[in-house]
Amino acid sequence: MSLAELVCLVVGMLVEGFLVVLAVSSTIERKGRAVLLSSLACVLVAAGWYGWYALLASESLWLLTLPVLVLLGGLVFFLPFGSSQALKIGRISEQVDEREVMFSREEYQPGTEHYKTYYAAHPKHKAADDRMRRLPELLEPGGRYYDKQAADPIDAVFDKIVALATQVDGQTSPRREAFDAADATATIKAEVLKMGADVVGIAELNPMFVYSHVGRGPEPWGQAIVNNHRYAIVFALEMDYHEVEQAPRLPITRETAKQYLRAGEISVALAKRIRERGYAARAHIAGSNYQIMLPPVAHDAGLGELGRMGxxxxxxxGARIRLGAVTTDMPLLPDRPITFxxxxxxxxxxxxxxxxxxxxxxxGGRRLVRGVEKWSLNVEKCIRYWRAIGTDCGLCMKVCPYSHPSTMIHNLVRVGCRRSSIARRMSVWGDDLFYGCKQTLPTGPG
Ligand code: SF4
Ligand code: SF4
Known part of the structure; x- marks a missing residue:
């Protein structure tokens, strides 16, 4: 066998191997269209490659052109090319008032003091919010995907999260353990991962990402929030791929509740441990108790980037995560934001x-929102839809190409996308081809 024939054979086997792995992992992911296309590609590539070989086996140089083209394609995908923009953050001059956040506004019931006070100060929100309140609440009868049997246990998990709200803070031990920042950072990160988090980072807490006033939860509504902690320990928990795949049906809400409960338990336990070591610490948990805006703080902690979906x-x-955080005055070494x-x-x-x-x-494009150039989600529209269907939807999370599971194939694509603008362009196209662009919405409860 000549060298050209050997190269042709080896490259052909690599291409076939790649397609077989793609077909198998698509089967595990239950992605019918990708299984079909990769299986078809397996057959066509094998036939085409054999035909090429049979036709040109005696013409060594011509025989090499196909494998060389494939290898060049691989190089173009993985070699660094072009630059990647970082999120542009300018000077942020004002804090967000939690009373204005949609999750707080949902809770203002007509006739209550909060309702009167809020809409007297913000009459422009009143009509739309009243319309939204006429829709059923999340996990309540009337939502398109409501199913009592599935909804009640999820509700019970949310109750457990709310019950944690009273444990987020407490007395700091007067006996302070001496730590240098590097030791403290390594210890805390190891503890958070041991508690079950999948990723952890430290941010220097930007005071502009602390809410100005309490809008929900057990603390007095409208009270000014004072949080002078210097650092935020932020962690992410992966959401189960197959549960997210069932979005916008109830399983995604079940998974959201499960991971928020885990995040709450980790945050409360971590904050307690830090206070026992003599440093102030407060947990920030879902369902009513955040003092800080988690996505931008998680960005500062190097956990990821803010995408189009917000x-x-x-x-x-990818977007298949839930976040938790503890703020503290323990000396720590902050991470840096990442760009990929x-x-x-x-x-x-x-x-x-x-x-x-x-x-x-x-x-459309990004716009400047409070000093940050980003895509801005219309939260009102999103929450209205949640109430209409009775779940937290999550379709955006499901369809995002970054949300694919961490298999060999998807990890290879991630490597290319991090390094090359050509790879990013090819991956957008490839994702539409293999997974389809538009999803069909399910009908009926469940
Ligand atoms: S932004 Fe759209 S897709 Fe995402 S959760 Fe809200 S309604 Fe669903
Ligand atoms: S679906 Fe696409 S546009 Fe939307 S956040 Fe994910 S990568 Fe960005």
């Missing part, structure tokens, strides 16, 4: 916007 996108799990191509990828990929049933995700 969620944090992590390099390994999300801004460029989202400029070309509109999948979340195309699939968002409420039209809450912008299809």
């Amino acid at each position: 969620y944090l996108i992590s390099p390994k799990y 191509g999300v801004q460029d990828f989202c400029e070309q990929c509109l999948k979340c916007a195309i699939n968002c049933p409420s039209g809450a995700i912008p299809v």
